[in-house]
Amino acid sequence: MKKPIVTDTTLRDGSHAVSHSFSPSFVGEVVSKLASASVPVIEVSHGSGLGGSTIQQGFSKFDEWKLIESAVANKKQSKIASLFVPGIGTIPELNTAADIGIDVLRIAVHCTEADVTQQYFEQAKKRGLETVGFLMMSHTQPASVLAEQAKLMENYGADCVYVVDSAGALVPDGVRDRVAKLKESLSINVGFHAHNNLGLAIGNTVAALEAGADQIDGTLRGLGAGAGNAPTEVLVAVLNKMEIVTGIDLTILMDAAEEIIAPVFQYPLVIDRDNLAAGYAGVYNSFLLHVREAAVKFDISPVAIMEELGRRHAVAGQEDWILDVALELAQKQLVK
Amino acid sequence: MEKIKVAILGSGNIGTDLMYKLLKTQTSMELALMAGIDPDSEGLKRAKDLQIPITAEGIDGILKEKDIRIVFDATSAKAHIAHAPRLKEANIIAIDLTPAAIGPYVVPAINLVEHLEEMNVNMISCSGQATTPLVYAVNCVAAVKYSEIIATISSVSVGPGTRQNLDEFTITTANACQNIGGAKNARAIPVINSAEPPIMMNNTVYAVLEETADEEAVIQSIEQIVKEVQKYVPGYRLKRKPYIDIRHTPWGDLPTVIILNEVEGAGDFFPTYAGNLDIMTAAAKRVGEQFAAHLLQKKGVSV
Numbered sequence: 001m002k003k004p005i006v007t008d009t010t011l012r013d014g015s016h017a018v019s020h021s022f023s024p025s026f027v028g029e030v031v032s033k034l035a036s037a038s039v040p041v042i043e044v045s046h047g048s049g050l051g052g053s054t055i056q057q058g059f060s061k062f063d064e065w066k067l068i069e070s071a072v073a074n075k076k077q078s079k080i081a082s083l084f085v086p087g088i089g090t091i092p093e094l095n096t097a098a099d100i101g102i103d104v105l106r107i108a109v110h111c112t113e114a115d116v117t118q119q120y121f122e123q124a125k126k127r128g129l130e131t132v133g134f135l136m137m138s139h140t141q142p143a144s145v146l147a148e149q150a151k152l153m154e155n156y157g158a159d160c161v162y163v164v165d166s167a168g169a170l171v172p173d174g175v176r177d178r179v180a181k182l183k184e185s186l187s188i189n190v191g192f193h194a195h196n197n198l199g200l201a202i203g204n205t206v207a208a209l210e211a212g213a214d215q216i217d218g219t220l221r222g223l224g225a226g227a228g229n230a231p232t233e234v235l236v237a238v239l240n241k242m243e244i245v246t247g248i249d250l251t252i253l254m255d256a257a258e259e260i261i262a263p264v265f266q267y268p269l270v271i272d273r274d275n276l277a278a279g280y281a282g283v284y285n286s287f288l289l290h291v292r293e294a295a296v297k298f299d300i301s302p303v304a305i306m307e308e309l310g311r312r313h314a315v316a317g318q319e320d321w322i323l324d325v326a327l328e329l330a331q332k333q334l335v336k
Numbered sequence: 337m338e339k340i341k342v343a344i345l346g347s348g349n350i351g352t353d354l355m356y357k358l359l360k361t362q363t364s365m366e367l368a369l370m371a372g373i374d375p376d377s378e379g380l381k382r383a384k385d386l387q388i389p390i391t392a393e394g395i396d397g398i399l400k401e402k403d404i405r406i407v408f409d410a411t412s413a414k415a416h417i418a419h420a421p422r423l424k425e426a427n428i429i430a431i432d433l434t435p436a437a438i439g440p441y442v443v444p445a446i447n448l449v450e451h452l453e454e455m456n457v458n459m460i461s462c463s464g465q466a467t468t469p470l471v472y473a474v475n476c477v478a479a480v481k482y483s484e485i486i487a488t489i490s491s492v493s494v495g496p497g498t499r500q501n502l503d504e505f506t507i508t509t510a511n512a513c514q515n516i517g518g519a520k521n522a523r524a525i526p527v528i529n530s531a532e533p534p535i536m537m538n539n540t541v542y543a544v545l546e547e548t549a550d551e552e553a554v555i556q557s558i559e560q561i562v563k564e565v566q567k568y569v570p571g572y573r574l575k576r577k578p579y580i581d582i583r584h585t586p587w588g589d590l591p592t593v594i595i596l597n598e599v600e601g602a603g604d605f606f607p608t609y610a611g612n613l614d615i616m617t618a619a620a621k622r623v624g625e626q627f628a629a630h631l632l633q634k635k636g637v638s639v
Contacts, residue, residue, distance in 0.1 A: 053586075054484055054523055054525065055484045055542045055544070055583060055585070055592070056484060056486055056525060056540075056542070059584065059585060059586055086502050086503070087502060087506050087525050087526045087527065088525055090503050090506050090507055091503050110528065110529070110530060112491060112530040113491060113499075113528050113530065115496070115499045115500075116499045116502045116528065118499075118500060119500065119501070119502070119503055120503075312531065312535075313529065313530075313531030313532075314529075315527065315528075315529050315530070315531075317486075317525065317527045318486075318488060318527055318529070320486045320488075320540035320596075321488075323540070323594070323596070324538075324540075324575065324576075324596055327576055327596075
């Protein structure tokens with residue numbers, strides 16, 4: 001099997017799990033470790049992408065540009081990527097990130113809306129960035145639809161398109177199908193981004209590689225939205241066992257996960273009731289903390305909120321629906 | 337009754353819905369031309385069926401006509417930037433339904449009569465038409481430090497113009513919440529949802545206040561502006577009673593007004609879930625009426 005390009009997104013997806021509180025010095029320290037371990041791509045930004053510091057997505061504790069500056073200053077031979085969600089980010093933010101010196105822009109949309117990304121791919125290319133298309137909530141669409149959407153991104157200038165399992169709702173067959181279909185339809189790289197709601201983050205990533213994925217994601221100790229991601233250090237260990245040589249230093253990653261990342265966990269990252277409910281109902285993982293907060297505030301079950309969000313087909317960026325659902329459920333409870 | 341001749345430029349979703357709205361009731365406007373660039377477009381076909389004069393030559397087709405005084409531009413931001421100087425040169429008033437934002441922003445419930453001497457006014461965006469009045473209403477009674485609006489619209493109701501210019505859409509909407517909504521700082525976040533059956537347009541407004549405010553007064557002001565908007569968009573309503581919550585913000589823990597709004601369309605062209613199209617075209621029609629009445633009045637005076 002060929003050597004996949006690994007992106008570590010602890011400092012982006014993991015941002016959700018710490019309520020966007022990473023400091024510039026912390027980012028510098030983690031990037032420095034990841035770079036010395038030869039992780040090829042390191043993603044840094046607000047969990048919801050550039051410009052994500054909002055009421056809706058959660059305000060960042062520190063200036064996002066300072067985080068990215070710190071990442072760029074410590075990147076060594078690695079590349080720095082940022083996530084960009086059209087509408088949350090705008091072209092001025094894209095330009096600022098490019099000015100600071102990021103190398104890769106990962107442009108993320110709900111997996112049926114690729115045609116809003118054209119102006120962003122074009123601008124990113126104009127700024128000399130490598131570009132990745134991120135098809136979020138990929139479990140909601142069959143492989144054929146994803147392939148059409150991915151093709152649009154390829155035409156706009158994407159260097160790679162990811163099948164993104166934002167809700168951690170896919171099982172290995174579903175991953176294989178989708179990745180294989182994209183491989184068949186595109187001439188660019190295909191990637192896979194996992195979440196662990198069903199305990200399949202590593203398994204699904206392996207399935208993606210078997211189906212031909214060129215790029216995969218992980219986060220140290222799995223630190224990520226909701227149930228978290230495929231732990232980068234575990235992924236590298238698995239790849240080593242599979243005799244896929246990545247050139248990534250496992251020891252450095254294990255130490256970084258244990259000594260730098262584990263201490264910043266704000267809650268145990270396990271597949272608890274809420275995370276399983278999210279994966280099972282197909283709900284976007286970064287909703288977790290917002291759902292828990294609303295559940296406490298309105299004294300209703302977080303599982304009931306997750307189920308209703310799943311029923312309504314909420315997509316990324318719809319944290320306000322959590323409030324709407326919670327208010328509705330609270331009202332129903334009063335009526336009872 | 338003497339009427340002002342108007343044309344619609346753009347035969348997509350917005351242009352077509354606007355056509356139906358203009359034909360629906362008697363106003364001081366006469367829809368004299370429907371202009372598109374694709375002779376096979378649904379909008380032009382429907383206009384032809386309704387015996388509205390059509391052209392597939394876009395802006396050139398309009399400029400060939402005589403006596404057109406008002407053009408509703410429902411193309412795209414990029415296209416409108418090219419159209420604007422040509423319309424101005426021809427002494428035609430442009431009511432711009434794209435987020436190009438060349439002229440001042442107009443929201444009928446806020447500043448309908450302020451810009452009647454302008455040759456180009458901008459209708460912001462659907463989410464701007466829906467949310468700016470709410471920010472404005474809050475700011476009328478309690479100074480808004482920061483407003484953030486989330487506008488969620490169904491995928492099928494978002495046409496290619498918006499899709500190609502999402503950036504302009506986003507920035508223009510935020511600017512409007514600042515410039516005419518009155519918020520000191522503003523963000524706007526559009527969300528496109530592809531659920532089936534399609535969802536109704538719904539908007540969430542967070543308005544962070546400078547200081548504690550009288551909640552009842554804030555709610556009253558919001559309810560009042562909702563009634564104003566309902567005059568031209570009957571399906572515009574509050575989903576729930578607005579309330580004030582204390583939120584952690586970069587400026588400390590501050591009272592934040594939370595408003596959940598939805599917009600049900602009139603179903604003129606698109607089904608009723610597409611309140612986003614409805615509010616845009618209904619607002620544009622309202623502005624067009626005002627301009628037409630103003631032109632007729634001026635003519636009356638000069639004769």
